[in-house]
Each structure stands twice: as C-alpha cells, then as structure tokens.
Amino acid sequence: MTMEAPRQTYWQIRLNRVKEALQHNNFEAYLAEDPAQAKQVIENEILANLKNVRRVARGDSLSFEGTGMLEVIHNNAAYEWIDPFEAGLADEKSYERGRQALLADLFFTGCNALTESGVLVNLDGWGNRVAGLTFGPRHVIVVAGRNKVVPDLETAMFRIKNYAAPINAIRHKTKTPCAKTASCEDCNSPERICNAWTITEKSFPKGRIQVVLINEDLGI
Numbered sequence: 001m002t003m004e005a006p007r008q009t010y011w012q013i014r015l016n017r018v019k020e021a022l023q024h025n026n027f028e029a030y031l032a033e034d035p036a037q038a039k040q041v042i043e044n045e046i047l048a049n050l051k052n053v054r055r056v057a058r059g060d061s062l063s064f065e066g067t068g069m070l071e072v073i074h075n076n077a078a079y080e081w082i083d084p085f086e087a088g089l090a091d092e093k094s095y096e097r098g099r100q101a102l103l104a105d106l107f108f109t110g111c112n113a114l115t116e117s118g119v120l121v122n123l124d125g126w127g128n129r130v131a132g133l134t135f136g137p138r139h140v141i142v143v144a145g146r147n148k149v150v151p152d153l154e155t156a157m158f159r160i161k162n163y164a165a166p167i168n169a170i171r172h173k174t175k176t177p178c179a180k181t182a183s184c185e186d187c188n189s190p191e192r193i194c195n196a197w198t199i200t201e202k203s204f205p206k207g208r209i210q211v212v213l214i215n216e217d218l219g220i
C-alpha cells in the first residue's frame with residue numbers, strides 16, 4: 001500500500017470531524033476528495049439550491065482558483081462576474097472592484113486557517129476578503145484544503161503570521177521584511193499585508209457561509 005491511501009483516510013476522518021464542528025457553528029459544510037469533486041459539489045449541491053444569484057465576486061484565493069469555478073462563473077452569461085483580481089488590472093480599478101464585490105449575491109473566498117472546533121481565521125491586507133466573508137454578500141462559499149486545518153486559534157494565528165503571510169509576501173513581491181526572513185517581523189512597512197483579522201465563530205445568518213473542505217493540500 002502506498003502512503004497516499006492511509007493519508008487520505010486519516011484526513012477523511014479529521015475533515016469529517018471539522019465538518020460536524022462547522023455545522024454545529026451554523027455553517028453549511030461539504031467534503032470533497034479533490035478540487036474536481038469540489039467543483040461538482042459547488043455546482044450541483046450549492047449553486048443549484050441558491051436562488052436569485054446574479055452578481056458573483058471573489059476574494060483572492062488560490063484554493064478557489066484550483067477548483068475551476070472561476071472559469072465556470074466567468075463563462076456563464078447568467079452571472080455578472082465582478083473580479084477584483086483580473087490579471088493586468090491596475091491597483092485603483094482592482095480596489096474599486098473589491099468595493100463592488102461587497103454587494104455581490106455570492107462571494108467566493110478561501111480561508112487562511114480553520115480550527116478543529118469549526119472557526120474560520122483570516123488576515124487581510126486590504127480587508128476586502130474578510131469584509132465579504134463577514135457582511136454584504138448574501139451567500140459566501142469558502143474553499144479550503146486540508147492543510148488549513150489547525151488545532152486551535154493560537155496555532156491558526158501563528159500559522160497565518162509566520163507561514164501564510166510571508167509566503168504571500170514573497171508571492172506578491174511586497175517590500176516587507178518577512179519576504180526576506182520568512183517570519184513575521186510585525187513590520188510598519190507601507191506594503192504590510194497584515195491589517196485586518198477576522199475570527200468567524202458562527203455563520204450569521206445560519207447557512208450564509210458554506211464551506212467546502214477538500215482532502216488535498218491547497219493554496220498557502
């Protein structure tokens with residue numbers, strides 16, 4: 001037997017527990033084995049049951065991009081696609097679209113970390129992603145790989161500040177110390193990407209936030 005099968009089973013068990021914890025916290029939650037299955041879940045189990053969805057937007061998320069749903073929404077004329085992160089967009093235009101995204105009917109995003117007790121933990125530079133997660137869009141779909149699951153809030157915040165943020169800084173070529181040291185220096189840089197935290201303990205209203213947990217390591 002290869003290592004992959006036991007690893008998959010291990011994560012199925014853990015992700016099932018996280019799914020139950022999320023449901024206890026008023027989130028809808030789904031499991032998928034890979035991004036392709038996540039796409040099917042989103043199309044057949046979530047979108048098929050949502051009414052009056054016209055304006056669709058997204059926060060910056062590699063996990064969401066990995067599902068292929070971006071192309072599905074973009075190419076479907078039934079949706080008005082608001083994409084703050086369209087390639088080649090100037091910062092000013094991107095920021096304006098980020099504002100418009102907060103009034104979308106449906107908002108796709110990822111998640112920096114997710115605790116075993118079913119709490120979503122995120123940290124933003126602009127705040128557009130955590131804003132949309134918290135209030136504005138009528139429906140939110142969060143896509144998260146198994147690597148985002150952590151035991152508790154403290155570990156979540158450590159992971160975000162000392163792992164996800166430095167990698168994001170390197171990815172976006174920001175002039176912040178963490179891009180050089182690979183750990184958080186709690187900088188005062190004008191390009192600091194860590195400005196607004198959210199700890200989403202419950203979905204309000206119930207079911208507004210739907211989380212798709214994927215049994216693969218995805219995103220950062």
Ligand code: SF4
Nearest residue numbers: 165178184185187194
């Ligand atoms: S606070 Fe500054 S140094 Fe720390 S992770 Fe964020 S951008 Fe990097």
